[in-house]
Amino acid sequence: MPRSEASLMRDPLFGVDSRWSWITAGFLGWVLCGVMMGRQAAGVVFYGIIETFGVTRKQASWPLVVSGSLLSIGAPFMGYLCRRFSCRAVLLVCPAVAAVSVCLCYLADGVLFLTIFFGLIHGMALSGAFVAVNVLVSQHFDKRRATACSVIFTLTGLNLLYIPPLAEMLRATYGIRGALLLLGGVMLNSCPAVIILRSPVWMERPDSSPAVEDVQLVKKSVSKAGPSLLGPDTLQEESASEEERTSQQSLWKAVVAKARSFQDLVASCVRTQSPRPAERDSQSFVHALKLFATVPFVVNALSFSVVIFGLTTFVLLHVDLGTDRGLPPERAVLLLNAFAVGDLVVRPLSGIIIDSGLLSLDVVMLLGYIIQGCAFELFVWLDSFPLMLACSTLVGVSNGSRVALQAPALAIDFGIDALPLLMGGLVFATGLVHFTRPFLFGYFRDLHGSYDGILHVVAGLNAAFVVLWTLKVIARKRQRSSCTAMEAVKEPVQC
Template sequence: MILGGARFLSGLLAGFLGDAFTTRPLIIFGSIVSALGVALCVFVKSIWVLHLTLGLIHGFGSGIVYSMNPIVISEHFIKHKAFAMGINYAGSTLGTFVFPKLLEYVVGLYGFRYAMLIFGGILFNSVAFSLFLRQPFWLNKRATVSNTPEICELGFQGPTEPFIISGSITGQVTSHNDKPNLIYRGLNIARLPMFYVVTFSFISFGLGYDCYNSLLVDFAIDKGIAKSKAVGMTSLCSVADLAGRLILPALTDRNLVKRSTLMILLLSLVGVLYIMLPYASECGYIFTLTLGLAALLGCGVVLFPVLLGEYVGLESIAMATGLMTSLSAVFSFTKPSIIGKPHPFTLV
């Protein structure tokens, strides 16, 4: 709950700051805080300290990165935007091929706290990669203005004699890219009905997505599947997740299906699969349903930021992302009552 809430609340802050500044310094800062939060878990000796480090600190930093990365993609890609967004989000999916089993191995070898220190060191690599980010030159907000007096001379040949106008022009050029103030921009976003449609769809999707991430292993264990096999099933479901993030959104880039239509079908099918999943008892059925669920959830992760950008425009996407995540933060605190108590673990 704290991790999700911190992510959403930091996304709100990043959304407003991203509207005033560029995304690069925000992503660098978020990467540092995110990695530091995981590394500090080496000092954890109680669940409350874990709430502070892994929940609040790591959640705050990762929320900034998660909310700013789609904006970078939207700024650089006009054509094939959904496919580019899918590649961006494919990184977390590719990580699930390796990190669940790696975490299980490292925890068994060094214990939970030192495993978090190792993973914090791995996360610090994101700081180096974020240094390569740049804002496109065509979106540069700060125009170079010169106040140097310039001579303007206009001459033309009339029917009688040349006419010369000479003078000095001194002034400041106002860029056409100057943005209205934050309050005015926020009010413009608040007037868009589709902003609320996308936002509350995102909230519902986020609750379902977090239930999938939090409960899949525990659900499989409760169904009689061995813990090691359940963790392995998570890695295998990442294949379907990756396909959903890359293949399905690319169909919208080729205009084979509208993004809004695909989103309606996606949310409907996710609801149907969630209803069917509790009635599955055999490992094969559970695995088949979770494969379909993973593909659809992966597609939804990619489609939401693209849809938001379509409805609010590129110039307002940073603030719209912040507003959407702030509303999501309110509902994120209801997740424990939905998810329930997880299986116990020890901090060793």
């Protein structure tokens, strides 16, 4: 007898929040570590493109901006593929494509080639891997979802300790083309981890509904029971008159005839009332599209757009920003190491704090905006190397506290069923802001000679969302207070 969905989810070995869930989280972290290496070396790649091809900063930023934008803009399509096929199918393809596209950049003869392979192809592959990883971890966890997401992003953040120095060493030794070839080869190591990954059993949708399976059981039962019901041995055992036997025989014939047609009746009812798989997909897709227009989704999309914009701006500019202030490239790379220290310390703690109930997700988001806004504003005024390291650490703390909370935030507001499409929509929204960066870089650095304007912009955006999340925290507390009051009123009635 097949086990029920609730029984499967409670299984201590393979259910929700089980041992297998944590094993899956470890392999998901392995995959995400591999595919994100190219993005985490973006500062070195940006500096190497300027040095190798002699282009402006606006032109040099296009391959990296297109990659980051398509990582986000391609997410709705990748979310649909995860729902239509499976997250496993997407992961079997995307990490390999992401690595090979970086290797092919060895053949680059200009920025256009890099924009196509490092930007378009690599960005789409990153999008598929990112969405599939976030959906899978949310499917395998419930009570420990935020902690699991934090662990996965912490494993990915470990790359920041060694990937930028490694990429800079490869660039200095082999040039930017050779560095990309070798970096792509390292990224291929993420492919073996995909073999073990799949959605949990209770998330798999059967091809036929239980009602259709019941029809097949009725059909088999009727075909087996019919001959025995009409057999002469059965009728001879009855001590009755000839008329009674004749009447009984006619009655059994009618019953069996009705039973044989019963499966046709049930089948027609199932066809009429149960939507086909394609219809179910269409209905759920339309429902998810309606969720995109809700206030909670818009707030989450805009909020995480600011988080990712601050992250990608720092990762992309840290080398060039350091060299503008008199640091050699090999020392400017250390700014990202300081960022990584703050990020890695806070990433696992944020999930544990939320799941243990010490702070709510809303409060953690609010604190992250306060810290990041202050850190970017201090970067404008503090130009000594130790103070820049301290500011980089603060940026890392603010990023680590929030970047892993995308899937948990959506799951709190909307549940798990629509998460693949909603996650794709969220990442899509975060990608739209990336297209503003080449123009911002060109305007502030190429025309005004400084990145201070961009730092002011990021600080201002964080200040705006401090106000928004303060209002959200207040509204959530009032909602919980009203719910508690209603429960207190209902208790005497129930007694």
